[in-house]
Amino acid sequence: MPRLSCIVLLLGLSSSSWAGVTVQVPGLTVPASYASRLTDAQTLFTTSYAAYKQFAFGHDDLSPVSKSFSDGRNGWGASIVDAMPTMVVMGLDDLFEEAVNFTAGIDFSKSKTGDTVSLFETTIRYVGGLLSSYELSGEQFPILVTKAQQVADKMAFAWTGTHDLPYGFMNFATNKPTIATSNIAEAGTLTLEWATLSKYTNNVTYGNLAARSAKHIATLAAPLPGLSAQGIDPTSGNAVGSYVTWGGGSDSYFEYLIKYARLTNTADTTFIDTWKTAVDSSIRTLLRNSTVGNHLYLADFDGTQIRHVGSHLACFYAGNWLLGGKLLQNQTIIDIALQLNEGCWNTYASTVTGIGPEAFAYISSDGSFTGGSAPTAAQTAFYNQHGYYITSSAYIQRPEVLESNFHAWRITGDTKYLDRAASAIDAFNKFLPAPAAFAGLNNVNSANGGLIDDMESFWFAEVLKYLYLTFDDPSHISLDEYVFNTECQPFKAPPALDAYTGSGTLVPAKPFKAQSGVVPQFSPLSKVARPQ
Template structure:
């Protein structure tokens, strides 16, 4: 038939089109990872939803089979509706056979890890994973009453507006100035960017933070700043923010690639901190809701999470620029504090299992000479590019090791040992001394050193000081902490603005200075001030308060604009351009650390609290009553309540 209709040339064209289409489909499946991963994800969704879909099949009559076909959204709709398809039925497809199939599936389900199903098909808000057999209180649902009873088990250390008030008048005056700066930043965000991620103070409009949260409007600054507002006693502002979170914060309909790491440290960390400070169960519910949205990112062969996730679809991937599709050390290693606390609050060990799986994978990959490269492949568990840094891409992984040890009330021995080995290797290999005697941590790429330090690395002074006070056999780290912090301070005072650059180098010609315009900006970063804070608390050396005040004055002078605060593009130019972004971490971290430096130590005491990497205080288990004592970390039972 074909030969009689088409000419030879037309046959060749048809064959060429067909073969091209087949080759395109094959290449698309095997060489486009997102398409392949998306197909696999859809298959997993269908497979896991199978028993639920089977439950929707109605009884069958003798002549027709009638099937309801419904989309399974992340928030299950009310039963009803849906297109109906009918087809002739054979004798082998009668209801008795369908019942036998359903019984078989129920039997198989007994051997399935239901936590995995929960990660794919989370259930809707409100949350309550705290269960017992007591009846609900009158007028309350079972879920509401479970959380009520849990809340009554503890009372968070209250924070009064006068808490932390310093005795000396100079510190009081400085603290009030920091509070005024917070008000200026917050009020302008409320006026010009309410509900959006960040403020553009010069343009007087919202900023999407698209590099980490896509084109979304999810109130990043609101959640990031709330505990700072609470700690400063700005209760009206806090209450307005709390109302927005309750009414508007929802990740169900976010269809954009967002950072798993940033979502965890800013949103989950911020919400859990507010819950610990206030006992408001709404914050716990919201934190749990968001954390469930992140779980599909961990569905990799190694359990190492991808960097980006679409909360609506659950599809996750890594940055295209990361080494050979790798995940990033600082991101995968900076989930522990939040997920462990959330697991213990909800009796849901799934969160804890995720972060301990990551830790196991990192140990199985074996550090290189004790050092952890910045990239690791989530499919193979092998290291990517041999770039090692205490700054960008590596930093908070080390921070969370020592803080996990502290959060566990010194029971997480594994975290302590990993921290000691890693810091000892960093001290041996990366700690350098300049010609003038300034100490800094260099970067290492394969066997070649980069003699520079990021502003991000300046957090290390605080981390080392914390470790020195927590680990008696590492007392010498306090001196290294002071030396590193002195170098960061030097990078500030060597500039006309007295603000430190994003990155600074050590060569024969320069020390602690940026050498390129791309390294000369300041975006309201907190890391140097963070180290001032820790060293002030541990040493009470007044120079750290003076250095912090000097930085605060510089920020107020060069970054303050009429409608907020903005980063500057060149710290070496007092009249330089501004970047027109008021970063959310400026309110979450920079201003909080400054306020606490000029407060007494009883305000967010190290005896009860540990800060996550976004400066959100989380309680210490066994010391802070905001941490549940009814849950034994090592012996808790898995609960199956879900969103």
């Protein structure tokens, strides 16, 4: 069998050979002085996976402090499936072939840890990991598609009757959905994976179900133009509440709007139009500068007032706006995204460990309302030094800041983003080592705040893949050739279109420059009709 690492290189085309809009800097190369950092990123992976194999193989997560395991993703071996595309990207062929053999034996018809299965988590980790592995390995292992189809066939029962929206959780023993309120991230983060499944099974049903759900969300009356409320009711198909955020519970719905348009080159303008309107609305309503440091963030909106809060999860938005700004050829979006990226990186640069916290808050010219408690004296002192304050101090191996940093490097070619990725590697090696592999942190602003006894499957899928690709040859897994799902699993994209404009006409972009304490106003990004 051909070596998988060679196959990946053969599958990769230089961005110059692709027609249409380009995302990456043409001819971008990583300076030779960073070569050791590629090895460092791979070593983090191989060290972590060796410990997983020793203490947790076949289970979902390694518990690196107690040298044990947990099964929070139905006991199907989430870390193995999630790690498989990273193995191919890194050329770890023996590990990958072992993982394929394991995956072939998974029985996705039933959960090993109780009957409830998350549609969202199972889609992004299992279906995404299996299908990305199939593509990256040169389509050599059809069993990977078979297994993705097996679990998707069970999850398809989450759509009942003629309902557009799926339920967020399934009982695999009865094939009945759990009757509960869902959110737009759960129902709107399926399109990339299920469309890819349709591609390889020649069954359009999978992709149609996912697209129907995302389009339904896009047509709901929204608290702010293009910015759907976080909560939804799968039974009625209606929105629940009026909370708006780019953070958890909403995040990847917005992420997938522009990514689905790119992955499929669909003629349906709903996805681009909704993403553009959401970004335009966010620029008009949610952008806030901190009164200290002039850092730029996207606020939340609770239906009545702005909440000056941010999160590690939400920091994906900088990378997503960079990608979308390049596809739409809109410099305004790109400029704002780069400043949002600076704000998120500041949450890393300001802590004792050099790693960003789970959640934070800030003060802007319109106040400091967060919906929670007022900052303590210690938080106020931290804010006065750093332009944000920590509201949840944990690090649970989130990738989003490094995800946006990776996009900033590939899209600008500025080596400061390489330096930042290198500093993250150093921080991980210094503060995350556990008795086995690497753990999370209780407090990123303490040198000895204690470890969290879990190594997430997305540590393999996202954190270490983004770090590796930051230092890898940029023509390998190029943003002009692949679209990443929200778990950082790459899917092959067709050649790009000459333009991604949706149904509206873009207004010429204006240069963006943040001003301290000022909420900037911009011309609309498109003439798309806005929902009322």
